[in-house]
Structures are given as structure tokens and as C-alpha cells.
Amino acid sequence: MLDKIKEFKPTSWSINNRTTIFILTVFLALAGYKYYTKLPKEAFPEVKVPTIYILTFYYGTSPTDMENLVAKPLEKQMKSLSGVKKITSNSQQDFCNIVIEFNTNVKSELALQQVKDAIDKAKKDLPQKLDQGPNAQAINFSDFPIMNVNIAGEDLKKIKIVADNVKDQVESLKEITRVDMIGALNREIQVDVDMYKMQSAQLTLGDIQRAIQFENMSMTAGQVTTDGLKRTLSIKNEFKTVDELRHIIIGSQAGAKVYLENVADITDGTKEKDSYARLDGKDVITLNVVKRSGENLIDASDKINAIIKGMQKSKAIPSDITVTVTGDQSDKTRTTLHDLINTIIIGFILVILVLMFFMGATNSFFVALSVPLSMAVAFMVLNAMGWSMNMIVLFAFLLALGIVVDDAIVVIENTHRIFLENQGIGIIKAAKLAAGEVFLPVLSGTLTTLAPFIPLAFWDGIIGQFMIYLPITMIITLLASLLVAYIINPVFAAAFMRHYKSSSAKNKQWPRWLKGLSIVTLLVAALGYLLGYTGFSNLIIVLFLLVLIHHYVLRTWIFNFQEKLWPRFRNWYGRKLVWSIEHPKTILSSTILLFVLSFILLGVRKPKVEFFPISDPNFIYTYIQLPVGTDTKVTDNVAKEVEARIKKVLAQDSTIVTSIITNVAVGAGDPRANDLSVQTNKAKITVAFKQFSERNGKSTREVLEKVQQSFAVNKIPRTDIVVEQEASGPPVAKPISIEIIGENLEDLISVDSTLKNYLELAANKIAGVEKLKTDVVASKPEIVFTINRERANREGISTGQIGNELRCGLFGIEASKFRDLKDEYPIMVRYKESQREDLNALNNLKITYRDMNMGGLIRNVPLSSFADIQYAVSYGGIKRKAQKRIITIESNVLSGFNPNEVADQVRAQVDYWKLQNLPPGVEVKMGGQKEEQDATASFLSGALLTSIGLIVLILILQFNSIGKTIIILSEVLFSVIGVFLGLAIFGMNVSIVMTGIGIVALAGIVVRNGILIVEFIDILKERGLETKAAIIEAGKTRMTPVLLTATATILGLIPLAIGLNIDFQTLFTNFNPHIYFGGDSVAFWGPLSWTMIYGLSFATILTLVVLPVMYLVSENIGNKIRILIGKKPKEEKQF
Structure with a gap:
């Protein structure tokens, strides 16, 4: 029979050039490690949805006018842009913002340029004297703080200087895009003008502004030639001290000079505080650090912490000032990546242990090679694509862990079988023949496994941008596994595979190679201990102990399993298979009944449906919103009350809380909202918890419920309070x-x-x-000055002059800059605070201006003479x-x-x-998350149909038979039965995204086992066996690879499904495995893992029983049809 097997030429070439392949393997391993270390690390992938934000300021304009004058003309131009998905606008007093969301296939740079071009076209329809904008900028959903640097101390000015220094150094890092400062007192030179003294001196705010500006000046006057050289002549007369301001001349009255100090109070002070920040109830300056897109989160965090430690060591941060880092997102990233990597290791160990009993230690090692080598190829490709290492990519590797070994299992197991059953041929010939015999079914199986991931790679929208890492990583890794299985694995098998024998007598001996290995192990371990590499030395010793356990214990167990237990099981399965094909009606009717029962049971149990899985919160956000127009101080007082309530609720759970941060005005918005404005009526309180493994079993979800309940029962008047946890998954x-x-x-x-x-x-x-x-x-409160235009015109004053005078007097006008050695600060001119806050004073304010119609004569006209004051809401x-x-x-x-x-x-x-x-x-309609859920469910349904279509195409190309294609596709039905029964029996929630992806992915994974059986039945029939005998022999022969591939995939997922965490780093450094169950990863990936475990387990069992029966029934039906149409049947069989 072996003479009928054709070799696979690339495999034969590899075996004949083993040295080249060994060098290639080493190169792949080293390159993979290098590129793994270069990949940026982050918890979740960055969602890049092209979204452009347009901000326009037009002071003194009502929301309605902003809508008509600014929003509508801009929207008119924006809606004609290609690739636009959604346009929203928000017109408020004095400003308007517009958000344009493009389809995800549009590049942000192109979207921004399109919007800028559209703004240029719209300018002809916009007011000519806009104060600012329209300015367009791209929004990045990854622009959220990666950490909070909180600076506290007694001297507020000193804290501000330190905060500025830290901010400058952190912003200099290439990983950081910006640092937002909250709660700082910003220096400002304040010129508070007494309106009555100014009017008495026949001056205007403009006169004062110009006087300051012209006195505080450095300018170049030209060039003078002296001694044959051209020298620049410059005037430098900027203020060196604030006192100099007091003595500048701003005018004259009755022949006497009027100095600035005569009409104004000059103070070296601070701006009115526009934001507040607190850490655990103490006032601080908080620096919210925002990472640049695509940069390494862990590297950024390490560098920032190094900067802080360096500044503390050099005394740039004095000892009386404390710096505390909170909300460090890299902590979660490290934990998530660490847990997933440990889970991959656990799954890898479980897979090797199972393979070892079926194939021996050496052969299982050959198969295991496919995992790191396939991942090494993936690391190189992902790095070239500019992707990051995140939890989606790591889960893809975990999912691939059990799948990438499938190709290697089939090739190595077939090599092992041919080598053992045919003693006359050598291992090199056996490896060549084995690869050739299974090439087509393995190729088809890999392609059908890839098929469901191809439509997933075209998932659009925010969810698609978030999840695309999974299908692309799977496709790269599975293609790499095919390369490894046919180029590298056979070479190692040809070089090292031997006939497996076991002798208890021999096992008791201490062979020469083991003595040599023990000496090398002791020397290497001792050297490691001396150099301080304790973990490495412990690992070497543990590996040596495993070698001893294998040599003296496992070899005997493996031999007994392979020679006694497994042959008995194969024979038992053969008998059951014979019974099954003799009772096809019983088998098929039972399967149909089970399918119907799974639907009924699922309908009775009615599992809860959720969009994304919800995990225990790591952060609790409390958003506070007061009526529009609320002063920052009032908002801060309310935030303090809310903060006190939260602390009271957290009193019993304080041991798992790491920090409570309060932000008022700045950094107080919901990060999922596309509003970049600062609003004084908003505040946010962030509660951060310890890592899951450090909570000692306490549930942060219960804490969240307590906080939510406390504000649901005892509400604060005129205050909206929303309490929620951080989002799991992409922004929705x-x-x-x-x-x-x-x-x-x-x-x-x-x-x-x-x-x-x-x-x-x-x-x-x-x-x-x-x-x-x-x-x-x-009901936004307003005070409206209604100008009587006729009376104002009689006085020779315009509405613009009135508005400008009020704006300058209230908001202030920047006259110039005061510069010291390090920085520059605004010199602000405005009315005294007591006069700014006095409505009667403002109503009786004399508008001081120069009437150019009367030769520039200064005139003082009371505002009340041509304006009426009204209280209103808008x-x-x-x-x-x-x-x-x-x-x-x-x-x-x-x-x-x-x-x-x-x-x-x-x-x-x-x-x-x-x-x-x-x-x-x-x-009126429902929108929001429901819209996104419906779109996601629709896409996944389409992806499932597309993947089945691709699988059908692959199967027809291989078998050229519709009947065999339908038989193999029945495995998809088997997997659905398993999923439904599992969800119903164990009462698990259904995640639209995760369960949906699991079902789509199962469609490709489960059919590969059917391909192995059907293809081998055809091979045996070609070799002369009749159909029943071929079915039985194929079932018994392919049972081992079928069970191995399914078991490998299931075992790879079980650690994540049950949340098993073992810290291998601490295990080898101090022999503390730090074992615990649960965590963010299991909550997020659990539904997908269990979906695949249920479906694959059930499909594998039915594949070994039902699929052979369906093959026989199909043959019999085909023969009966041939008889009916007058053709000779292929075989005469008794049914």
C-alpha cells in the first residue's frame, strides 16, 4: 500500500536538507523573540475610527443663532463628503462643535483633509468676524489618561513650579502626546481697574491696554553701520518687576500725569481657579498623561516613573512635596498580559502532557515546536503591520494554541504510525510518505479553519476595529503552522524519532547521558545562583527533575498506555462503530431529536443576552452634572459632598481601594463622549481598586451596586449623578x-x-x-441687556462698542505678557471684582469711548440710557x-x-x-447600544453564512462531491447542539459579540476532523476495501488524531474558561505559584471559550459516531438512485 502514497516535494526537500532547516528554525526563534520584545504592549487595542471634531467660537451668539449661522452651513458642506457615516452638532452659547464620524475604511488623515477643504468652501456662508475657528482636529479614542500624577504640598506656588517641571519632562517623551494639568493656580498679573476712577480720568480700557502694551516692548529699530560693521539696533524695555507697572503713565488730567496705580490695583496673583483636583480628599495638582497612539504603554509608564524618581533623587522635587501616581493603566496591562501569557503556558503544558501519552515525549516535543515557531512568524508579521501586543492578540494565540498543533499532530502521528507499522522502512522514508499521505486533508482542514476568520477580518465599525486583531492574528498563525508542520516538523521527526521501548529494569539504571545531563545542570544552575539569576537556575533544576520523572516514571506509564490501554479503547470504539453503522436509523433519529431538544431546552432556560461580557470593575466612575452655568466653586462643593458619601460606602471595603481621585471642570467628562470642551458644571470621581488577585475574594461589583444604590435613594437636589464602571471592550x-x-x-x-x-x-x-x-x-440662566438701537445711534455708539466694553470689563483683555527667566504670564486688564459682580454698577456703567465724529473727544454715556436689563432663560x-x-x-x-x-x-x-x-x-426611536447590537448580530450572521459558503467551496474542490460536503458540514450542526446544550444546562449568559464569534469560528474548526475521516475512507476504498470495512478502519485509524486535535484545542482554552492563573515567574523565583481563579481575562473571554469547548466537545463525539453512519447512508442512497435511473451501483451492500 505504501507504494501508492505520493511524497510531498517541499517536505522531501526539507528532509534532504536538514541542516538548512535547523538553521532556519534557530533564526525564526531568535527573530520571533526580538520582534516580540519590540511590539508595543497595551491592554486593549487602539480603536482607530476616523472622527473629526470642528470647534467654532462666536462670542455673544445664542445657541439658536450659532445653529443657523455656523452649524447649518458647515453641515451642508460636510454631508457631501465621501465616506461620512454620521454628523452630529451641538450649538451652545458662544460656540458650536460638530463631530463627523467616517466609515472605518477611511484614513484619519484623509478625513481631516476633506473636512478642512469643506470648511474652506463653507466660509463664504459663515459670519465674517468669527472669534475663533472653525478649527478641525482628529479625535483619537485612545486619547484617555494612562496615569494620574498627583503633586501635593503646602506651598501652592512651589507645587505649581514642580508640576510644570514634571509636565515638561513627561511631554518630552516620544510616547506622550500631551499632559493635562488640573487644579493648578496659574500665575497672572492682574490690573483691576476702578471704573469710576477711570471715567473720572477720561480714559478707556483700551487706553490702559495700549499704554501697557507700548511700555512693555522689545523691538528691532533697524541697522546702523559702525566701524565697518552693520549692527542691529534694538529697543528692550520689558517689565522686569511687577512694580514697574504701577508707575507707567496712562494719560493726563488737568495737566497732571495719571499713573496706572491711580486708577487700578496691580497684583501679582493667580487666575481664578477654573478646575480642582483631589486625591483621597486632599487638594493636589493632577497631571493627566495621555499616550501617543501606537506607542508602548508599559515603556511610557516605566519612563514616567523613572523621571519622577530621578527628579526626587536630584531634589528637583523637594522633600516637602509628595508625588503619587494613581490610575496607572500599565498595571492592568501588565496583569492582563501576564495572566494571558501564563494561561498560554498552562495550556501548552496540558497539551504536551496529553500528546506525550499518545505519541511519546520525543514526538510530543516535535508537535509542540509548532506553537512557538508559528507564534514567532506571527510576531514578525504583526510588527511589520505596526500592531501592538494586546489581550485580543494574546487570546488569538491562546485560541490558536490548540489549533496550530493540529497540523503537526496529524503529520507526526501519521509518521509515527507508518514508522511503527512498517519496520522495513527507515524514519526518513516514513516521514516523507506520511507528509504526502495527509497533505490534502491537512491543507483542506487548515483552509476550512481559516474560512470563518476571513469574513471576520472585514468587520467594520468600532466593534470591527476592536476585534479585527483576532481573525488577522489567527490567519497569520494558522498559515505559519502549516509551514511549520510540513517544513520543520518532518525534519525533526526524521532526525530524532525512534521506536519507543520501555523496560523497568533499564529505567532503574543511571544511563551515561543522564549522568552528563545532571553534571551540566548542576554547573549551569550554580553559575546562575552566583550571578543572581535565581529564577533561571530554579527553572533549570525543575526541568531536570521533569526529565528524571519522565525517565523513571512516565516512560513506563506511557508505554502501558500506548501498548495496553489505548489499543483496548480503539477496539471498544471499533465495536461501537460497527453497531452504529448497523443501526443507522437509531443513530440519525437520536441526533435529530437531540438537535430539537437543544433548541427547546435553550428556549425554556432563556439565557440572558448581553453585548459584551461584563467583568468586575477595576475602576468606578461617578459623573456629576449640575445645571449649566454653575460656578466651579459650587460644583466643587457638591463634588466634596458626593466624595464624602462614596467614602462612607467604601468604609467596609477600604482594604481593596487604592485611590479616590476627584476632578472638577477639567478631565470631568465621560471619555466615551465626543465633547472636548471644559464645563464648570461637571465633576468626576474615580475610585481605583487593587488588582483582582489582591482583593481576597471581595467583589468590586457589590461595591459598585452599593455606590449606585446610595445615590438612587438619597438624591442631591438639582444634581444628576451617574455611577458606572470602566467600559469592557470598545467604546459603545x-x-x-x-x-x-x-x-x-x-x-x-x-x-x-x-x-x-x-x-x-x-x-x-x-x-x-x-x-x-x-x-x-x-433653562440656562441669562442676564440680557436689550439695546435700544435708535437711542444708541443718537449717542453715536454702536452695539459692538457696547458689547466690547462689557466683555473687556468682565472677561478681561490681555494687554501684554510679563516675562521672567523661565516663562511668560498674561497681564490682564478688567474691572475690579466688586464692580464685576455688581449688576447695578454694570447697569449704570458709563460706556467710555472716543467719539471720532467730534475729533476724538472722550465721551461717557451710561449704559442704562440706551439699554434695558432683563433676567431670562435660554x-x-x-x-x-x-x-x-x-x-x-x-x-x-x-x-x-x-x-x-x-x-x-x-x-x-x-x-x-x-x-x-x-x-x-x-x-421617537431607540438608538444607542441597541443599534450597535443589531448591526453586530447582523454582521455575525452574515459572517457565518459566508464562512459556510467558503467551507463548501473548499470541500467541493477537494472531494468533488456534494454528498460528502453535506456529510462534513453536518459537524457544524453538531457543534451548535453542543453550544446550545452547554449554555442551557449551565445557565450561562449569551454575549452577542463573544458567543457569536465562537460559533462562527467553530464552523471551520470542527469540519477538519470530518475531512480527516472522510478522506481516509476514500483512500481505503481506493486501496480495495469495501465501504463498511473502510469506514470501520478509517474510524479506528483516524480516531487518535481526531481526539488529539480536539483535545488540544479544548485543553488550550480550559485554563482561561475556568480562570486558572498560575504565576510561573514567582513559581521559579521563590517557589510561590500564586494560584487563583478568576480575573478580567476570564470574564471577558469566558463566553467565547466555553462556546468553543461545548461545541467542539460535542461535535467530536458525534463526528466519531454519526459521521461514519451518514457516509454509509449516503453511499446506499446514491446506489439506490443509480439503480432507479438504470445505472449499475458502485457496490452491492445490505442495509
């Missing part, structure tokens, strides 16, 4: 999002108020809804989406409730309300 919308769309703003606000009140009524209130919050403010902002006005009602879902179930209940209430209350011209 809120679980509950109700969009109210139309053009009449009054109708939209009415619907918003009515619907929100309806949903909040006790009779309609739905359990699990945290806090319904609308994004429109319909809209806080007008938002638009797809060129229509929109108001959104949003809410999170409380911890412990299923978001989908709560959202469905809200949807039902909204639909009922719409039937009775919706006015014409207004549309």
Missing part, C-alpha cells in the same frame, strides 16, 4: 438611548419632558434603569444629527441587571407612549 453607546428627532425645538423639548416624566413615574418605572438624563438644557444648547434637531434621553443600567432586558422593557413603554402622545413632525 449607553444601553438605554431614546432619540427625539424633529425641527420644532419647542415640540422636542415638550416631548422630552413629557416622555421622561412618564418613564420616571412609579407606575411605569422599570427596575434596573439608573438615571434617565436628557442632553438638552432648556437653551443650553441645540444638538443636531443627520441635519435634524435631536434630543437624547440616556441612562446606564444598574449593576446586576441585564442591559438588553431592561432596554426591551423601556422600548415597550416608549412604543406604548408614542401611540397616544406623539405630536406631528416628531420622531
